[in-house]
Amino acid sequence: xxxxRRGFLQGxxxxxxxxxxxxxxxxxxxxxxxxxxxxxxxGARMSRPNLPPGVEGIRISSNxxxxxxxxxxxxxxxxxxxxANRYPxxxxxxxxxxxxxxxxxxxxxxxxxxxxxxxxxLLKNAARVFLSPTxxxxxxxxxxxxxxxxxxxxxxxxxxxxxxAEKTLRTDLSALLPHVKGAGLVYLCNPNNPTATINxxxxxxxxxxxxxxxxxxxxxxxxxxxxxxxxxxxxxxxxPIAITTPGVVVARTFSKAxxxxxxxxxxxxxxxxxxxxxxxxxxxxxxxxxxxxAAVASLKDPQHIKxxxxxxxxxxDFTVKALADMGYTSTDSQTNFIFADIGKTMTAAAFRxxxxxxxxxxxxxxxxxxxxxxxxxxxxxxxxQKATDVFRSVLKPGATTSSGKGQ
Amino acid sequence: MTLSRRTFxxxxxxxxxxxxxxxxxxxxxxxxxxSAIEPDLQAVERGVICIASNENPVGPxxxxxxxxxxxxxxxxxxxxxxxxxxxxxxxxxAHFKVKPENVLVSEGSTEILRAATQVFTSKTKALVGTIPxxxxxxxxxxxxxxxxxxxSLDSAFKIDLDKMAAAAKGAGLVFYCNPNNPTATYVxxxxxRGFLAKMSSxxxxxxxxxxxxxxxxxxxPDHETHIPVAVENPRVIVARTFSKAxxxxxxxxxxxxxxxxxxxxxxxxxxxxxxxxxxxxGMAAATVAIAQDSTFTTxxxxxxxxxxDMVTKWFxxxxxxxxxxxxxFMFVDIGTPxxxFRxxxxxxxxxxxxxxxxxxxxxxxxxxxxxxxxTKAVQVFGEVLGKKTSTAAx
Numbered sequence: 001x002x003x004x005r006r007g008f009l010q011g012x013x014x015x016x017x018x019x020x021x022x023x024x025x026x027x028x029x030x031x032x033x034x035x036x037x038x039x040x041x042x043g044a045r046m047s048r049p050n051l052p053p054g055v056e057g058i059r060i061s062s063n064x065x066x067x068x069x070x071x072x073x074x075x076x077x078x079x080x081x082x083x084a085n086r087y088p089x090x091x092x093x094x095x096x097x098x099x100x101x102x103x104x105x106x107x108x109x110x111x112x113x114x115x116x117x118x119x120x121x122l123l124k125n126a127a128r129v130f131l132s133p134t135x136x137x138x139x140x141x142x143x144x145x146x147x148x149x150x151x152x153x154x155x156x157x158x159x160x161x162x163x164x165a166e167k168t169l170r171t172d173l174s175a176l177l178p179h180v181k182g183a184g185l186v187y188l189c190n191p192n193n194p195t196a197t198i199n200x201x202x203x204x205x206x207x208x209x210x211x212x213x214x215x216x217x218x219x220x221x222x223x224x225x226x227x228x229x230x231x232x233x234x235x236x237x238x239x240p241i242a243i244t245t246p247g248v249v250v251a252r253t254f255s256k257a258x259x260x261x262x263x264x265x266x267x268x269x270x271x272x273x274x275x276x277x278x279x280x281x282x283x284x285x286x287x288x289x290x291x292x293x294a295a296v297a298s299l300k301d302p303q304h305i306k307x308x309x310x311x312x313x314x315x316x317d318f319t320v321k322a323l324a325d326m327g328y329t330s331t332d333s334q335t336n337f338i339f340a341d342i343g344k345t346m347t348a349a350a351f352r353x354x355x356x357x358x359x360x361x362x363x364x365x366x367x368x369x370x371x372x373x374x375x376x377x378x379x380x381x382x383x384x385q386k387a388t389d390v391f392r393s394v395l396k397p398g399a400t401t402s403s404g405k406g407q
Numbered sequence: 408m409t410l411s412r413r414t415f416x417x418x419x420x421x422x423x424x425x426x427x428x429x430x431x432x433x434x435x436x437x438x439x440x441x442s443a444i445e446p447d448l449q450a451v452e453r454g455v456i457c458i459a460s461n462e463n464p465v466g467p468x469x470x471x472x473x474x475x476x477x478x479x480x481x482x483x484x485x486x487x488x489x490x491x492x493x494x495x496x497x498x499x500x501a502h503f504k505v506k507p508e509n510v511l512v513s514e515g516s517t518e519i520l521r522a523a524t525q526v527f528t529s530k531t532k533a534l535v536g537t538i539p540x541x542x543x544x545x546x547x548x549x550x551x552x553x554x555x556x557x558x559s560l561d562s563a564f565k566i567d568l569d570k571m572a573a574a575a576k577g578a579g580l581v582f583y584c585n586p587n588n589p590t591a592t593y594v595x596x597x598x599x600r601g602f603l604a605k606m607s608s609x610x611x612x613x614x615x616x617x618x619x620x621x622x623x624x625x626x627x628p629d630h631e632t633h634i635p636v637a638v639e640n641p642r643v644i645v646a647r648t649f650s651k652a653x654x655x656x657x658x659x660x661x662x663x664x665x666x667x668x669x670x671x672x673x674x675x676x677x678x679x680x681x682x683x684x685x686x687x688x689g690m691a692a693a694t695v696a697i698a699q700d701s702t703f704t705t706x707x708x709x710x711x712x713x714x715x716d717m718v719t720k721w722f723x724x725x726x727x728x729x730x731x732x733x734x735x736f737m738f739v740d741i742g743t744p745x746x747x748f749r750x751x752x753x754x755x756x757x758x759x760x761x762x763x764x765x766x767x768x769x770x771x772x773x774x775x776x777x778x779x780x781x782t783k784a785v786q787v788f789g790e791v792l793g794k795k796t797s798t799a800a801x
Contacts, residue, residue, distance in 0.1 A: 023478045023687060077688075078479065084692070085466040085654040090457050090758075117514055117659075117678055117686075124678075154675055262687035280550055283517050284543065288686045289657030 024068050024077075024262050024294075058387050060377040061361045063193065063226070063337045065259035067311075067380065069294060070304035073260065076297035080290045091289040098292050101299055102267050108243045111272040114279045115287050119225060119253040119266030123147045125281040126185065126249055126268070130219040131157045135184030140164055140171040142366045144193045144223060147185075157184070169195040169331045169339065169373075173207040180215045189223040190238070191230055194366045194375040196333035201236035208241055208248060219247040219274070228257035228305050229312050230334040242270045249274060254291070256336060257308050258298050263291040312336050315378045322388040326395055336378045337363070343372030345395050354394035360387045456784055458774040459758040461588065461621075461736045463654035465710070465777065467696060468703055471655070474695045475688055491690040498694045499662055508667040509638045512693075513677045514685060516620060516648040516661030521547045522676035523580055523644055523663075527614040528553040532579030537566055539589055539763045541618065544582040553579070564590040564730045564738065568602045576610045584618040586625060586734040589763045589772040593733035595629035603636055603643060614669075616644045621734040623652035623704040624711055634664050641666040644673075649689075651735060652707050653696045658689035711735050714775045721785045725792070736774040738763075741792060745771045751791040757784050 080091075088095035099113045106112070116122035127150050131137055136158040137151050151157035160183070162175035171192050180186060191198045199207075204222070211218055222238045242250040249270040255261035265287055268278060298304070316338065320330050323340050330340045342351055348363070348370045355362050363375030376391075378384060458464075466472070492512060500507045513519050520543045528534045533554040534544055545555045558574045561567040566587060575581045583602075586593040594602075599617070606613060617633050637643040644665040650656035663673060678684050696703070715737065719729050722739050729739045741748055745767045749760040760771035775781060 074479070080657070081472055081475070082466070084472070084657050085462050085464065086457070087460050087462060087650070087656045090460055090462070091657055118684065120684060121678060264684065264686040283514060283521065285517065285656075285659070286514060288659045288689055290688045291686055 058360045058383045060379045061363050063377045064261045069259040072297040072301040073294040076293040077290045080293045088285050093296050112243045116266040118264045119251040122251045122268045126221045127151045129277045130185040138179045138183045138186040144189045147187045170197040180211050183218045186220045191226045191334040196335045196339045198235045198334045200234035221249045223251045225253045226335040229336045265291040265295045319384050347371050348374040358390045360390045456780045457758045458776045461774045462656050467654040471692045495690045495694045498697050502697045511663045511670045513661045515659045516646040519646045519663040522673045523616045525676050528579035535575045535578045536582040540584045541588040565592040578613050581615045586621040590738045591732040591734045596631040614642045618646045620648045624735045625733045637665045641669050649693050660689040660693040741771045744768050755787045757787045
């Protein structure tokens with residue numbers, strides 16, 4: 001075993017990180033989930049637009065980090081090759097080691113942490129713990145659709161929604177409150193997908209207190225998938241509240257800023273009793289060992305995430321400004337995507353088709369805002385320079401979708 | 408408290424299901440067991456022989472690891488996320504000469520076991536399984552409040568088909584782990600076919616989940632997969648995993664093969680749902696692994712058999728009889744509690760033998776490592792059991 005380990009490491013250490021990163025970032029996941037959701041609901045299957053032949057596509061449709069994980073994560077994965085045959089509980093590091101590290105970084109105990117196959121498993125398991133046909137789900141509209149889809153389709157759960165605020169498109173917490181009485185769960189995504197906006201730490205704190213006052217048994221799940229991209233100082237994680245408040249859970253993922261959508265590791269924190277309930281639904285040996293190693297290495301390299309957040313902010317500022325210069329406003333994005341108001345020129349569908357014809361894939365429809373708002377994920381600066389050129393031609397009044405090839 | 412096997416059979420009615428699983432099956436998640444044993448949570452240190460979890464000690468082989476390396480190095484441009492799940496599904500279908508709609512890929516076979524339990528059991532339709540067997544289905548049924556019926560094994564520690572058929576009448580799902588974990592025994596293909604036919608007439612609404620996790624290790628000549636039955640009969644599902652002979656336990660890949668209607672029923676409860684939410688390493692590795700010719704599994708089976716023969720002889724020479732082993736692990740009557748054996752072996756650098764009630768006072772499950780590892784391990788067994796035997800005799 002030691003011989004093969006050495007051989008692999010020699011062959012791999014100097015490998016091309018860019019390619020490895022592209023493999024691990026595994027872009028395109030989110031829209032596939034949405035497609036599956038629509039398929040399950042019996043709606044028309046949404047097919048991804050085909051690129052014209054020979055066009056190297058720019059995929060800015062699924063909110064992934066375009067660069068993939070950092071070198072520390074890739075090195076950790078390479079070191080795992082000799083242990084591919086070992087279960088996560090016999091591996092180095094153990095899955096439990098990742099739980100302990102996450103706990104330490106959040107001033108919590110291991111019993112406050114549960115790992116998931118991405119945050120997807122955790123969102124579903126929260127639904128299973130807290131919802132039933134008699135305990136409804138409360139969500140803002142629009143928001144990330146997985147929990148609601150699962151709850152409605154597989155658990156026959158009733159859904160109660162409140163629209164996001166009219167101008168800012170921020171999640172309107174006060175509009176959710178009338179729905180919370182007797183609810184099983186309130187799901188918030190903060191920053192919110194697809195609107196890219198945040199609610200401040202104070203707002204979240206007050207909301208949790210109010211929910212607990214009005215409906216003590218209602219749980220609150222806060223999905224902080226995009227938290228590492230928030231730069232507004234009023235944003236703070238709700239993890240400290242979650243670990244001390246029964247029935248409040250924060251979900252996180254390595255699929256976004258950490259650049260590992262293809263690696264499938266997420267985690268949730270909450271008070272020990274709540275996490276115990278969530279853990280009961282956790283699949284045994286759920287997380288793959290390569291991912292555990294990559295996650296541990298990533299968490300030990302916080303500088304990389306700081307740099308990724310700064311890189312993203314520069315691209316975000318550039319893209320928002322480019323659209324503003326064309327006359328289109330965006331919400332106050334605190335994420336690695338923007339939500340742009342293109343309604344005076346076209347719908348999201350027309351924009352998507354127009355961009356796809358020029359090799360740029362942007363986000364899907366987000367009802368009920370799809371006639372006016374388009375979600376654009378942020379690629380690299382180079383990608384966004386090309387993409388904004390395409391936006392300029394597509395959004396030009398009277399533009400058709402058949403004019404020449406994009407770069 | 409340990410109850411006798413007989414007591415279990417007597418109490419294992421629908422009403423006793425919850426108590427049964429919490430005392431037997433629900434207890435045995437491998438990770439929680441090992442966490443309990445090792446509260447300091449240290450990863451397996453160098454030099455420790457890990458023969459506790461039925462892993463292939465050799466790993467997935469060069470073809471698979473070279474593929475992962477080339478993907479990481481950029482030698483080949485990987486397909487999109489979606490295509491990887493699709494490619495894996497097609498590779499599995501091609502390997503077994505079935506259609507892609509007969510295949511559902513999953514996070515290990517665990518997810519298939521859970522999904523089948525979710526879909527085919529209910530408050531009034533029990534899960535039926537042997538005592539002991541792999542715990543996942545029973546543990547999950549208990550979690551969601553569905554009843555569980557346990558059926559004792561025959562005197563050779565094999566599935567007792569008559570008892571199983573009787574208990575399964577009107578049940579929702581039969582978990583049929585063959586070879587059975589932890590007892591390592593195997594019911595021949597002919598007898599299993601007979602059981603499936605009998606079930607079709609005696610309890611036509613009962614689904615049978617055949618877990619073929621250890622299929623590639625079987626050397627009994629009366630051996631064949633039940634995949635051909637599964638693709639025809641909506642009430643039969645075959646579960647497979649890449650965690651055993653294919654040596655990829657860390658990469659979490661498994662699948663079900665069944666009738667398209669059955670796959671459709673399971674799909675919503677499986678995270679992949681066919682849309683590719685499995686990890687990319689696992690999908691890429693499994694796609695290459697399944698497409699290899701039979702040399703890989705043949706070699707692994709032969710390697711394992713040589714080790715198995717050596718360890719079987721070692722125990723038999725010392726008057727300790729293993730069951731008729733058809734897997735990459737053995738179940739041996741060591742005449743002493745597994746716990747004492749486990750702790751003594753652990754102190755000497757060998758991780759082995761978790762508890763499998765109701766046999767934990769007498770039997771140990773021993774995974775087969777490499778020949779080199781097992782040559783060292785039996786020395787440790789000799790030291791540990793030698794002492795125990797002499798103490799007991801005194």
